[in-house]
Structures are given as C-alpha cells and as structure tokens.
Amino acid sequence: MPVSEAYSACVLSCPDTCAYVVTVENGRVVRVRGDPRHPYTLGRCCPKGYPHVLRTYHQHRLRHPLSRNETGNFVRIAWDEALDETAEWMREAKKRYGPQSVGIYSGSGNDGMPPRLAARFANAFGCRMMPGIVEICFEGPYEGARSNVGPFPPHELSDCVDSQCIVIWGTDKFESSLHTKQVIQQAIDRGAKLIVMDPRRTPHAKMADTYTTIRPGTDAALALGIANEIIRRDLYDHDFVNKHVLVFEEYRTRAAEYDKERVSEITWVEPDTIEKIAVAFATHGPALTATAPAGMNHYTNGTWAARTVHSLLADGVEEPCLRQNASGHSETSWSEAWATG
Amino acid sequence: MHPDTAKHLGLRHGQLVDTESRHGVVRAVELLLTDDIDPRVVWTSDGWWLHDGNMNIFTQDRHTAFGHTPGFNSVLVRVVESSQTE
Numbered sequence: 113m114p115v116s117e118a119y120s121a122c123v124l125s126c127p128d129t130c131a132y133v134v135t136v137e138n139g140r141v142v143r144v145r146g147d148p149r150h151p152y153t154l155g156r157c158c159p160k161g162y163p164h165v166l167r168t169y170h171q172h173r174l175r176h177p178l179s180r181n182e183t184g185n186f187v188r189i190a191w192d193e194a195l196d197e198t199a200e201w202m203r204e205a206k207k208r209y210g211p212q213s214v215g216i217y218s219g220s221g222n223d224g225m226p227p228r229l230a231a232r233f234a235n236a237f238g239c240r241m242m243p244g245i246v247e248i249c250f251e252g253p254y255e256g257a258r259s260n261v262g263p264f265p266p267h268e269l270s271d272c273v274d275s276q277c278i279v280i281w282g283t284d285k286f287e288s289s290l291h292t293k294q295v296i297q298q299a300i301d302r303g304a305k306l307i308v309m310d311p312r313r314t315p316h317a318k319m320a321d322t323y324t325t326i327r328p329g330t331d332a333a334l335a336l337g338i339a340n341e342i343i344r345r346d347l348y349d350h351d352f353v354n355k356h357v358l359v360f361e362e363y364r365t366r367a368a369e370y371d372k373e374r375v376s377e378i379t380w381v382e383p384d385t386i387e388k389i390a391v392a393f394a395t396h397g398p399a400l401t402a403t404a405p406a407g408m409n410h411y412t413n414g415t416w417a418a419r420t421v422h423s424l425l426a427d428g429v430e431e432p433c434l435r436q437n438a439s440g441h442s443e444t445s446w447s448e449a450w451a452t453g
Numbered sequence: 454m455h456p457d458t459a460k461h462l463g464l465r466h467g468q469l470v471d472t473e474s475r476h477g478v479v480r481a482v483e484l485l486l487t488d489d490i491d492p493r494v495v496w497t498s499d500g501w502w503l504h505d506g507n508m509n510i511f512t513q514d515r516h517t518a519f520g521h522t523p524g525f526n527s528v529l530v531r532v533v534e535s536s537q538t539e
Contacts, residue, residue, distance in 0.1 A: 416517075
C-alpha cells in the first residue's frame, strides 16, 4: 500500500500555526502529527488540531452546495447552479450599488489558502474581504497598541523565559496556549513571579504569587491605578522616560486621578493588591504582560483598555507583546533564551 | 456560575436557564456551577447554536471607539430558570 508523508500546518486560526507531518495512505490522510523540527511549536499540538483527520472525513461534513427552498429547507444543488446564482447576485449588486456593496467573509477556524484566495478574488472584484477573526478580536488591541508604540514586531516566544515577573491579564494561557504555557513555566522555574488578573480562577491563577478577580470592563482603570502607584513611589525608569516617552507629565497627571482606593471601587481589586502588583511589576523585572486579543479587549472600551495597559511601558519597566510576551531591554536576552533552548 | 450566586437565585447545577441582556435572550442553556468564577460574573461558551449560549444575541451594536471590537465580555445579564423544558 503506497504511503507518503506531506508537510502542512494547522488551519484553525490559532496564531501558533502548528506545523504538521501528514501521513497519506492510498490518497487518504490517515494521521496528523506535530513536526518536531518547527522551532515555535516543537511538534507539540493541541487536541483541537490532532482530529483534523476525523473532521476531514466526517459524515456530516458539507461537501456540496445547498440552497434554501420556499419551505425553508436546504436542498442540494449543482455546483454550476450555485456559482451562477452567486455570480448573478454579485453582478446585480455591483451594477446597482457598486462593488463595495458586496462583502466576503471567511469566518474562523478555516485559515490557510482559501481565505487568501478569497482576498485576491475580492481585490479583483473591488470589494472588501473581511478576515474572520480580525475585526472581532484583533483590531481593537492592535489599534490600542499601535496608538502608543507604533507598529512593533512581537517578541520571540522564547524571550519569555528571561522574564522575572509575568502578568497574565485576562487570558488563560494554561488551557488555550500550550506553547506559551511551556515558556511561562520555564520562567517560573527560574524565579519569575506570577501575577494573574481574571474573574475566572484559571489554572495559572491557582499557581500565582498574586491573583485577583477583576470587574469586567474596568481593566483600563486598573492599569492607570498600577501606573499611579509606580509613579507615586518613584519606581519608574527616569532615563527611559526622558529618552523615549512623550507627554509623560500628562500621563502622570491622568494616572494620579486613579488612586488605589478609587480604583478598588471601580475594579473590585483590593487596594493592597493594586499596590503589590505595582511594586512587583516595577521592581522584580524584567516584566512581561500577557494579554489576549480577546479578554480585556472585548469591551466597548476595549481599545482604550489596550492603550492603558501598553502605557505601563511608559514606566520603562516592561516591554510588551500584544500576543504574549516581553522580557529584558537588552539584546542579551536573545542569546540567553537560545542557550536554554 | 458560582454556587453562591446560584443559591441566591434559586438555581441548580445542570438545570436549564434563560439568560437575557437588554438586547436579547438565549433560552434553555444548561447551567454549570463552579467555584472558579467570581460570584458577580457569569461566563458562557460561544457558538453559533443557541444552546451553546450564542453571545451575539446579548451584545449591543456599539463597538469600541476605534478598532471596531464588540463588547462580548462586558454585558449585563439576568439568569433565570428556563421557561422551556426541552
């Protein structure tokens, strides 16, 4: 029986994008396993990725177009019919209202080439392609971060290992980010403090040096409260501020409105805890803040929440990465991270 | 939902509940209790099907001031025993 191996990657819209080795027997995929040579995912994949084989051949998988009839039921139609009908609707919409009246949406969990080809198709047609998860997840936090620090490349995941203070802010890295979880554990093993803010007591919350709940929608107030404590106690890096931070005085004035008692009323976080987080963050660095493109950013004030958290940078005690990490300010963190593999 | 909250509302683990916000209601979702959540907060899975707790029903159309992100995680809801028995 002819057996071959092919190389592919997970398409489930997770940013880790696990590399796969796919075993094919007689033209049929029989096994998916992680590729250990992929430096980011190291051959370790999650339980959502491994069942791709089952998903691919599942009896309920839709394999042909359906059309809704007068009774509201879906019935199978031919591909030619489906394509002609869709083309006619698009042509008519373009004629009457212009190409931008058509939107192409890819949903999520089906990344890979099809959305890329759909994007190219949208360019040719002159309409918009809405990538599935960007506008509901990523756009807010990206815009918030960009407003503060401009476009910035994320840190290497391996940089996390050098952190001495890890703040997991409103995201469950333990259960939903297995590659981040691993480097966080390495940092903890090397003495990093762990701080977790989350209304859910996640597995990382149970391991944390400091854990606090937080009232949903108030993360921006907590970030300003932490900033106020750091500035008030003069724990920020003056040199960094002079060299790299614009309008610091205005920031200081704004943060001063958020004393820990007021912030505690807004956020449900105890005043002592706000103080404790601020001191650990500022003095037990290099610190990193792990947020998610969901969590605190899924509020109607979510973009501002991202801005205030990124504003903690202005204190010169951390470097951010929107997705997961940050570490020391020096280039040496690279070699150290690589050395520990 | 936290067990204390459930007790206060007269709800039990495993029963069907209706959850409503100012914008919509999702009926007959199974209630699960856990100590690992703030008693003042409830959490729902997301999904297309209503019995998975489709949170799009709850959210308002207002998005973030810039960045166009909807407020999935800051919705005020009321949870009551379900009017459906399914």
